[in-house]
Amino acid sequence: MSFKGEHILSVKQFDRDKIQQVFDIARSMEPYARRQKRTKVLDGAILGNLFFEPSTRTRVSFGCAFNLLGGEVRETTGMQSSALSKGESLFDTARVISSYSDVIAMRHPQAGSVAEFAEGSRVPVLNGGDGANEHPTQALLDLFTIEKELASSQQQMDGMHIAMIGDLKFGRTVHSLSKLLALYKNIQFTLIAPNELAMPDEIVSLIENAGHKVRITDVLEGNLNADIVYQTRIQEERFPSQDEANKYRGKFRLNQEIYTRHCKSNTVIMHPLPRDSRLEANELDNDLNLNPNLAIFRQADNGVLVRMALFALTLGVENLVSNYECEVPWYSNKGQS
Ligand code: ASP
Secondary structure, eight states, X not given: OOOTTOOBOOGGGOOHHHHHHHHHHHHHTHHHHTTSSEEOTTTTOEEEEEESSOOSHHHHHHHHXXXXXXXXXXXXXXXXXXXXXXXXXXXXXXXXXXXXOSEEEEEESSTTHHHHHHHTOXXXXXXXXETTTBOHHHHHHHHHHHHHHHHTTTOOSTTOEEEEESOTTTOHHHHHHHHHHTTSSSOEEEEEOOGGGOOOHHHHHHHHHTXXXXXXXXXXXXXXXXXXXXXXXXXXXXXXXXXXXXXXXXXXXXXHHHXXXXXXXXXXXXXXXXXXXXXXXXXXXXXXXXXXXXOHHHXXXXXXXXHHHHHHHHTTOTTTGGGGEEOOOSOOOGGGO
């Protein structure tokens, strides 16, 4: 199965074999991400990193992943500083930037915009999030994290129980992750959201039609007895007003006391980040930071591995990485973490 030259726009492009192929390559990237070795396999290649919506982790981890493979990154951030604010079409921007780059990562606030952009691009385009629609690279790193975390307690994805909490309507990460999980077997989904922010019907149907069990509720307590608890942020930027978003911020808070009372002793806690740590929201309390089952930072670290794998695959160098190895001459303690 080849990814070479392909766009990565939606999780719908993946089946279980393709996912495992990405994960195998992602695992092989660990020594480079940990600075035990370097590779220059993408020496001379350029990533166009175009982020027209706020981002820290996704943007920087795309950039770092490319740098770790030896490539260079050219970046633009924000709509106002781009020619899109002068009325340029996505097609025109794509034509131009793709002639400057070998691959493009892009985030944009409008659903479907990255696919539209890809039509004008002469190089592979990776979707870094298009509005409330999809976030395929996040879903792959989430799944990679779930597989790894469950494996550490001899569990597997088939047959697991996941509770998704928060803004399941506008949260693109839970949309993409649910579609990927639907490819596995006998999963119990507990979807915890205010009625107004429930998971879209088409995604619930897709999961149910794939044979999984779905429980929908707007109550947190009593519904957290899962293998994975995936908390999310209220996506305030997608609400008509801040007042509207504020109605839901802080509604579902997870802290150590709730964890101890309602979760299993090994329930893994995930969150795509950023967690909203302001007092009125505080959906994932800092008092969980010492809980060994809090996987949020391991999850973010995994993002670099998965994005390195996707660049290697779409540029067709996945089997050449070790041929271009060299030493790491500087001090680093990343190998120990
Ligand atoms: N960083 C994730 C996203 O871009 C989640 C979030 O923003 O809440 O969708």
